[in-house]
Amino acid sequence: VRVPKEQVYDFIEQDLLDAIQVLPEKSQYASADLGRATKGAAQALLAKVYLYQKDWQNAYDYADDVITSGQYGLEPDYAQIWRVNTENGVESIFEVQARGESIAHGVQQYSETQGARGPSGWGWGFNTPSQNLLDAYNAEGDVIRRDATIIFRGETMYDGRVVSTAVENPMYNEKAYSSANAGAGDGDKNIRVLRLAEIYLIRAEAANELGNSDVALSSLKEVRDRVNLGEVTTTDKTLLRNLIWKERRLELAFEHDRWFDLVRTGQAAQAMQANGKPFEVGKHELFPIPNAQLIQTPGMGQNPNW
Incomplete structure (x- = not known):
């Protein structure tokens, strides 16, 4: 229990x-x-x-x-x-400390999975900024944080790397970016x-x-x-x-x-529904307990409404 x-x-x-x-x-x-x-x-x-x-x-x-x-x-x-x-x-x-080189490996795939995907890209294109986030920065006139947080398609990065206009997504997470990472699994940058x-x-x-x-x-x-x-x-x-x-x-x-x-x-339902995501109050605030865990510890019980 x-x-x-x-x-x-x-x-x-x-x-x-x-x-x-x-x-x-x-x-x-x-x-x-x-x-x-x-x-x-x-x-x-x-x-x-x-x-x-x-x-x-x-x-x-x-x-x-x-x-x-x-x-x-x-x-x-x-x-x-x-x-x-x-x-x-x-x-x-x-x-989190991450040397990103053998023998002391870095943070596994953090930069790789969030990097730009497609021509000139160095990653998988996961965890991309939403239009809603971009709109929030622009509404605030928050140019500095916007441009430090979001990599835009077609942008030339601070280190000179050019992000092709042909990459798959219009925006990527700049906080996961590392100059030294060209797609390797081991990231060299601390989180x-x-x-x-x-x-x-x-x-x-x-x-x-x-x-x-x-x-x-x-x-x-x-x-x-x-x-x-x-x-x-x-x-x-x-x-x-x-x-x-x-x-x-x-x-x-x-x-x-x-x-x-x-x-x-208490903003989760409003924020998710505004972006077209299904959200049920009283259910989606928690993740479901994995079935393998329930088999091992059945007394744990599933989370509400799952």
């Missing part, structure tokens, strides 16, 4: 609280150990765990601990965040998992829910200033909540959070 969700969260929280007590700060690691888990990584992940439970005070406190630790800063140029030269850089809180901009947005969301619009707005400003977007000024809690959610989408596109954000904020 499955234990309640709250019990699982308790286990995760205790693990992270224990880790915070024993892990060093990022600055305390020797350069050869850069990339190992840090106190800041545990604090940042714990802030996110509390965010998902709507434990706003704890989400705020742990996000604030990371921001005020002096260990991290925002990368000045948004477009540089996913490039090889900024791995484990100033904004990085935790990332960013937690970075400081997200922690600002966690603090913004928690602060707004706690009625502290000043910190919510100042946190949002940090993220928007970098990409030359205007200051948000509303103190209306509902309106500001939705603006923070939108900011997460634009800032963190293709960073493995969008689906889970849609589910936790």
Whole structure:
């Protein structure tokens, strides 16, 4: 029988609280150990765990601990965040390390599967940006993040690679792109998992829910200033909540959070149906338990409505 969700969260929280007590700060690691888990990584992940439970005070406190630790800063140029030269850089809180060469293989197929498909391409063309995402960037006037997130058909990349006008899809995920990857299975580039901009947005969301619009707005400003977007000024809690959610989408596109954000904020049905995807409330928020797992542990039971 499955234990309640709250019990699982308790286990995760205790693990992270224990880790915070024993892990060093990022600055305390020797350069050869850069990339190992840090106190800041545990604090940042714990802030996110509390965010998902709507434990706003704890989400705020742990996000604030990371921001005020002096260990991290925002990368000045948004477009540089996913490039090889900024791995484990100033904004990085935790990332998957990937040398991408034998004997230490890289992240298997991450760049390959998301690369452009067709003439001049280097990949399979999976996980492509939607027109809806492009429209969201354009509606915001968000040119910097749009062009750092999306590879467009016919574009000349920052490293000189020309993307043919004949590739199969009009757009591809630039955050998965690596100059060194010409279609090999092993990717050489680290995958960013937690970075400081997200922690600002966690603090913004928690602060707004706690009625502290000043910190919510100042946190949002940090993220928007970098990409030359205007200051948000509303103190209306509902309106500001939705603006923070939108900011997460634009800032963190293709960073493995969008689906889970849609589910936790109750926007999944609306977002999926707007893109012509079938979505049943009370069913599609969860994946089905695989049949092989049910055979092994029948007491587990299938998820609702599957």
